[in-house]
Amino acid sequence: MLKDITLGQYLPGNTVVHRLDPRTKILLTTAYIVLIFLVTSPLWYVVPALYVALAARLAGLSFGQMLKSVKPLRLLLILTFVLNLFFSGGTTVWVRWGIVNITREGVMLAIHFSMRLIFLVVGTSILTLTTSPVALSDGIEILLKPLKVFHFPAHELAMMMTIALRFIPTLIEETDKIMKAQQARGADFESGNLIARAKAMVPLLVPLFVSAFRRAGELAMAMEARCYHGGEGRTRLRVLRFTADDAKAILVTVAALALVVAGQKLL
Amino acid sequence: MPIQVEHLTHTYLPGSPFSATAIHDLCLTIEDGEFIGVLGHTGSGKTTFVQHLNGLLKPTVGRVLVDGTDITQKGVSLLDVRKKVGLVFQYPEYQLFEETVAKDVAFGPKNMGLSKVEIDERVRWALVQVGLDAAQVADSSPFELSGGQMRRVAIAGVLAMKPKTLILDEPTAGLDPRGRRSILEMIRRLHAETHMTVIMVSHSMDDIAPLATRLLVMNRGELVMSGTPREVFRHRNELKAIGLGVPQGAELCWRLREAGVPMPDGLYTLPEVRDAILALAGLRPATEADAVQPNAAQSSDAQSRNDQVDAAQSSAAQSSAAQSSDAQSSAAQSSEGPADAARKGANA
Numbered sequence: 001m002l003k004d005i006t007l008g009q010y011l012p013g014n015t016v017v018h019r020l021d022p023r024t025k026i027l028l029t030t031a032y033i034v035l036i037f038l039v040t041s042p043l044w045y046v047v048p049a050l051y052v053a054l055a056a057r058l059a060g061l062s063f064g065q066m067l068k069s070v071k072p073l074r075l076l077l078i079l080t081f082v083l084n085l086f087f088s089g090g091t092t093v094w095v096r097w098g099i100v101n102i103t104r105e106g107v108m109l110a111i112h113f114s115m116r117l118i119f120l121v122v123g124t125s126i127l128t129l130t131t132s133p134v135a136l137s138d139g140i141e142i143l144l145k146p147l148k149v150f151h152f153p154a155h156e157l158a159m160m161m162t163i164a165l166r167f168i169p170t171l172i173e174e175t176d177k178i179m180k181a182q183q184a185r186g187a188d189f190e191s192g193n194l195i196a197r198a199k200a201m202v203p204l205l206v207p208l209f210v211s212a213f214r215r216a217g218e219l220a221m222a223m224e225a226r227c228y229h230g231g232e233g234r235t236r237l238r239v240l241r242f243t244a245d246d247a248k249a250i251l252v253t254v255a256a257l258a259l260v261v262a263g264q265k266l267l
Numbered sequence: 268m269p270i271q272v273e274h275l276t277h278t279y280l281p282g283s284p285f286s287a288t289a290i291h292d293l294c295l296t297i298e299d300g301e302f303i304g305v306l307g308h309t310g311s312g313k314t315t316f317v318q319h320l321n322g323l324l325k326p327t328v329g330r331v332l333v334d335g336t337d338i339t340q341k342g343v344s345l346l347d348v349r350k351k352v353g354l355v356f357q358y359p360e361y362q363l364f365e366e367t368v369a370k371d372v373a374f375g376p377k378n379m380g381l382s383k384v385e386i387d388e389r390v391r392w393a394l395v396q397v398g399l400d401a402a403q404v405a406d407s408s409p410f411e412l413s414g415g416q417m418r419r420v421a422i423a424g425v426l427a428m429k430p431k432t433l434i435l436d437e438p439t440a441g442l443d444p445r446g447r448r449s450i451l452e453m454i455r456r457l458h459a460e461t462h463m464t465v466i467m468v469s470h471s472m473d474d475i476a477p478l479a480t481r482l483l484v485m486n487r488g489e490l491v492m493s494g495t496p497r498e499v500f501r502h503r504n505e506l507k508a509i510g511l512g513v514p515q516g517a518e519l520c521w522r523l524r525e526a527g528v529p530m531p532d533g534l535y536t537l538p539e540v541r542d543a544i545l546a547l548a549g550l551r552p553a554t555e556a557d558a559v560q561p562n563a564a565q566s567s568d569a570q571s572r573n574d575q576v577d578a579a580q581s582s583a584a585q586s587s588a589a590q591s592s593d594a595q596s597s598a599a600q601s602s603e604g605p606a607d608a609a610r611k612g613a614n615a
Binding site (some may be wrong): 174175178180181182183184185186187188202203206207210211 | 273318321323345346349350353354355357359361362363364374375378379423424428
């Protein structure tokens, strides 16, 4: 039953966006986030909308797939919209009903913040949809490398990310198995009040922790046996290289940023 | 009351692109007191199948009846089903979690809502059944025990629920030969003494051959063979084709027959094969000393095979008592003209 959960939302593919250097994609996503925060009036969301539409089209992602990433946020979205709608004050009152005031400013703000949230999630999900977790942590490692001057453990962080991602499916499988084994001994995970349910987790969590530690020990030993000694002097299987496509992507993004900044100032 | 399986089909993740049918249209009845061996290659659906017998998995199609109750129906107490059908998972030592062995074994009976006296009594009984010294291990942490002992504690945890049917999924996986033998002997004794129905999943023919009264052979989610070990092991080539083998004894018979030796059909335990070979050589199997004699006359190849027979004999000895008399008679029947046969044997 736990197997049904899909983890990580990476959709394998071989499009221009998939092939972009992960470093480029991480940097462009950061630039995109800045772009969204630079937009000051709802009308200018046209630029990020076009930008996202272009990226999605190039990555071969459908509208439905993009929208899926917003789904978990729907409660937050509704809350943002409603709170801004009713409680932002303003002078141009459109609707007055008892103590409830809906002003023009309120409506604009509600739209503005909801749009900001939607565009943030949809845009950044393109990164995770088109970049494999391994490529992502590779990219992060290289980007964080300059911070080594300040003793920031870039390599270790990336290695931890990779290992954690690798073991998620294994642990899910293990959980499923232990759960069934305890159910076979009459354990009940599904009924009772909150305290009873928390207590019922003990027979599941203890073996799971034991096996996670065992696996960690085994993995550490296996890594040492293959002469792993940290990031120093380590070469890569896949060497990341910037290509012409990366340059084009950066150009388009800079153009979008310029358009928003200049456009809002001049118009 | 038996366990009936009717048209059982199980599909993982139905409707998704990852959907996979693990079991396809399985029908069978398991009578009380049987010792069933479920054989199959990795991925043949053995584990998926046994998880249906106590309601851990629900069939996509079909139903499972335990003591006449359809356990796939809503409203059936799964706890009641699990009291009747105990399931020991593969590598069960990884499910231990309590501070002491006694507490861990008591987990099942406690979930059944038994009294403290009854629980204590069952814990002691179960530990004895799996061959552990209750006084010695009861208060120690299960994590301090050896791998083999941990497995026994885990099996005791299921036994303490006193199920009518005990299912063991690969109980000897990952054990050394000694641990393997002693677990198998423990299972054999349990079946003989408590008259429990035992269902043992394995891919090792040699583990299951001396124990089971009936074998179910699965391949790609379908039941391809069902019968006594003697019947099933006759189909050596079919078994090979689905990635399984036959026990050493049956394999030896088959190879001798291939080489032109008129070995009788349907033998599979090593002692009965040895006796048949001796009968062919015109010698009555009597003592160990006799058994060595004819081997010396045969080729060195045959010699080494027979050494194997003798070495493995002690481990299979417990099962041979019942079967050897039967084997002897069948060997005697089929080996008409012993002198002729012996000559052929010597040529081979």
